[in-house]
Each structure stands twice: as structure tokens, then as C-alpha cells.
Amino acid sequence: MEFYEVINNRRTIREFEVKPIPQDVLSRILDAGLKAPSSDHLRQWAPVALTERETIEAVAKEIHPLSCHIQKPVTPQQEMFKIAFPKQQSMLAEAGCLLLPYFKQSSSLYKPENVFTLIHFGATWALIENMLLAATAEGLGCAIHIPVGEETSAIQKILGAAKDYVLPALIAVGYPAPDAQTPTQVSATVAEKVHWNRW
Ligand SMILES: Cc1cc2nc3c(=O)[nH]c(=O)nc-3n(C[C@H](O)[C@H](O)[C@H](O)COP(=O)(O)O)c2cc1C
Helix, strand or coil, X not given: CCHHHHHHHCCECCCEECCXXXXXXXXXXXXXXXXXXXXXXXXXXXXXXXXXXXXXXXXXXXXXXXXXXXXXXXXXXXXXXXXXXXXXXXXXHCCCEEEEEEEECCCXXXXXXXXXXXXXXXXXXXXXXXXXXXXXXXXCEEEEECCCCCHHHHHHHHHCCCCCXXXXXXXXXXXXXXXXXXXXXXXXXXXXXXXXCCC
């Protein structure tokens, strides 16, 4: 797929066909992630790739679907909430692979002194975006889930990640279900958003 086609085709997919993804495809996606720019050129990432159905389902079980009371969405954001909230668990359980982009964080991520103390968190989102685009190029879809409440510690009990590593998000990768729902995308064009030369 041509680069700008990948950019334009990437959408969040929250419904997958439950089937495995070949190892070589996953390796290319992970390799794309690991080629992302990194703060201080440290690349202090340790992604965990879950491909075993049993482990994928055990992790998904710890994520709680949210109830959404929006019946008739008016805005694209409400449309997204209506689709996304109830699928937070199933989109992970149906994935062919769960990518868990752990990164090393020595200072507190939750009480940052300034943006500099967030650089490794920032670099991890560069890794994540590279993987989202690579998955799109491979004909796969992805969904993101940000762990909340007790979800992080429950996942930690299953995986036993090193203590100074943080999991900022879970990325579900899979073959999009033929009827997967995608909300209207919020418009963000150069004409609407960009300030040229001064604010
Ligand atoms: C930082 C970040 C956090 C997100 N968290 C979640 C999440 O917890 N659950 C979810 O279903 N989608 C999550 N998303 C996906 C967004 O809802 C999605 O990107 C947005 O609705 C636009 O849709 P698109 O990706 O198809 O363009 C997240 C995306 C980003 C960038």
C-alpha cells in the first residue's frame, strides 16, 4: 500500500474475525514500531506480543466494558462512544494479537515535573503509531485501550512485567470483521487547523 493510502485507510477497528496472524506479519509490524524515533535515542521499549488465545483471553477478561447511555448520537464523538464503550473487552478478546508496548520509566509518570520527564511516554506513542500504520499496510485493523483503575495491576499479575516498566495502552490487532463499525471521523484539515507563521 502506498504511504498516503495507509495514512488515509487507518481507522480504529473494534470488531475482529477471531483468527491468528502469521508470525512474519507480526514481526514486520513490531519492527516498524521499533524503528520509531526515541527520546535520548534510548529506545527503552519492551513490547510484549500476545498470540496465544488463552493469554489473550485472560488479559481481555481483566478489561471491563463500559456502559454507554447515548441512544441517538449527535456528534462524531458520541457516535464513537456508543460504538467503543461496550467493545472495550470484546475487541481485545477477538484480537489475533495483543501488542503491549511497555516502556522503561524511572521517574514518576503520574506526577511529572515537566514535559521532559514524559519523553519516554511520548516516544512510546511514536512506536505505537508506527505499528498502527504497519498493521494497516498489512490489511489488519487495530484498536487502542488505555488501562484504567485496577486493570494495570490485574494485567501485571498475569504477565509479571519488570517493575520499572509502564504499560500505556493495549493494542488489539486483527482481521477486521466484515461489518465492523467505524464512526464518522472528526474533520481535521490543514485549512481548519494549521496556523502558518504565527498563531
Ligand atoms: C491516546 C489515545 C487513546 C485512545 N484510547 C482509546 C480507548 O481507550 N478505547 C478505544 O476504544 N479507543 C481509544 N482510542 C481510539 C480513538 O477513539 C480513535 O482513534 C478515534 O475515535 C478516531 O478514530 P480513528 O482512529 O478511526 O480515526 C484512543 C486513541 C488515542 C490516540
